[in-house]
Amino acid sequence: MSDSTTSPTPPTARRRRVPRRLLALGAALATAATVLVAAPWATAASTLTNPGFDSNGASQTPTGWSESGTVAASKSEYGGRNGGYHLAHWASAAYTVETTQTLTGLTAGTYTMTAWTRSSGGQGASYISLRNCGSSEVMVYIPTSTSSWTQISGSINVTSAGNCTVVIRSRANANNWINVDDVTFTRSGSTGGGSSTISIRGVDLSALKKNEDKGALYYDANGNRGDAITILRNGGANYARLKVWVNPADGYNNKARVLTMASRIKAAGMKLLVDFHYSDSWADPGHQTKPAAWSGYSFAQLRDAVYNHTYDVLNALRNQGTTADMVQVGNELNAGMLLPDGTSQNFYNLGQLLKSGINAVKAVNTGTRVMLHLAEGGNNSLFRWWFDGVVGQGVQFDVIGASYYPYWHGSLSGLQANLNDMATRYNKDVVVVETAYGFTTAQKDAHENIFNSSLASAGGFPASAQGQVDELKAVYNVVRNVPNNRGLGVFYWEPAWTAVAGNGWDPTNPNSGNAWENQAMFDYNSRALPVVAVLGTA
Structure with missing residues (x-):
């Protein structure tokens, strides 16, 4: 317990021009990585191809993944979370890019995506979404301005059509980057219901x-x-x-x-x-x-x-x-x-x-x-x-x-x-x-x-x-x-x-x-x- 009676000046707060x-x-995220405890029902292994972006090393297009938009801004590069490689989004000019993988033949039910991410900040939008799964798109935003690997997760209901697309998206200013590694997509074993x-x-x-x-x-x-x-x-x-x-x-x-x-x-x-x-x-x-x-x-x-x-x-x-x-x-x-x-x-x-x-x-x-x-x-x-x-x-x-x-x-x-x-x-x-x-x-x-x-x-x-x-x-x-x-x-x-x-x-x-x-x-x-x-x- 501190015995100090004063504190530093707080960060500037936004003032509102409204009555009473x-x-x-936003602001800087903790530099410490967030460790996410796996849900007890997540019994299935990842159904993604090349979830760690390692299978073909440094490459313009990682095996199993597709790219759209400013495709040159998306590539796998050396330096993964546990060695090996990771996905990187970066360009010397403003860019918008998506790196995607569509899964088919899925059993209907609730699925959870996890991924490890880090970011320079400065993006207009950077997130991983679950799209075209038969229910409303789920977007999980990548924390800004953290050089340490941080885990994020999101859950969605996949309908009987059995398809779902994992989308890694960046809309960024010049020289701003994100890294993504070790993506998983697992099913809860439930049939039906919504996301968590x-x-x-x-x-x-x-x-x-x-x-x-x-x-x-x-x-x-x-x-x-x-x-x-x-x-x-x-x-x-x-x-x-x-x-x-x-x-x-x-x-x-x-x-x-x-x-x-x-x-x-x-x-x-x-x-x-x-x-x-x-x-x-x-x-x-x-x-x-x-x-x-x-x-x-x-x-x-x-x-x-x-x-x-x-x-x-x-x-x-x-x-x-x-x-x-x-x-x-x-x-x-x-x-x-x-x-x-x-x-x-x-x-x-x-x-x-x-x-x-x-x-x-x-x-x-x-x-x-x-x-x-x-x-x-x-x-x-x-x-x-x-x-x-x-x-x-x-x-x-x-x-x-x-x-x-x-x-x-x-x-x-x-x-x-x-x-x-x-x-x-x-x-x-x-x-x-x-x-x-x-x-x-x-x-x-x-x-x-x-x-x-x-x-x-x-x-x-x-x-x-x-x-x-x-x-x-x-x-x-x-x-x-x-x-x-x-x-x-x-x-x-x-x-x-x-x-x-x-x-x-x-x-x-x-x-x-x-x-x-x-x-x-x-x-x-x-x-x-x-x-x-x-x-x-x-």
């Missing part, structure tokens, strides 16, 4: 109660009116997240409201994640404001207040039979909490506050898992800096949470690299605890929306119902491919926060509008969008 929490809502699953298919329902009280209605995809929780659960959601504010101006997201919503969530057969903001309003990278009642407290009093508030809410949940399954001690803690006392520039103080909250969680129920949560899920240098700091103070936790909005937080490959590194470096499970995407750029109310045409362009998916589906599927796939089954799941942020008068972003202003309605899972007629059905595809 919606205002402040993740356990948490979550939704944040913090705004739902106020929405309902202000008149919001909800309909399923067939136009039948129903309860939003039931509609989302029937779509496949199995976990709900609720934020807690200390003394909010509008009386929502406080202890009493959380208890009410927790009863409904548990009655629907879903698990519960409680998200403590330790504020009267939004806590995020740009805002970590003390509750008004705590504003004059000494540091010792703040530490006690964190414990007492956390214990009070969680004990009340336990007493009504709705014990929290997981708890966030703080929300998007990039800058720290309860500023300025708990700043991330002083990991000693921050560690004391985090320990106080964590101790309260475990005092109520030792089985409740504790999550620590940062924004900027694609920013590996930030995550390493911050988690090294709190781990150095002896902070004990169970899960690492990341916010990932593709229009703010970088590429999917950056997210994959960061989650892989977090799971391996700290031996922790990881969760994308916030993501969302817009189904349109049009507005429902007069308040300007966060997600607009500019962000849609940056996000890489169309601003459409299908784009929203594709974004969630892509994030699911990233989490699914975290090594050693450490990717627990994904939470979609505020799918039921539709535009109704009186439930805007500012709890102190009943006339404020909603900047989020075009990222909900319900359209402007309050009908469930296709993305609801994606919840169950994890």
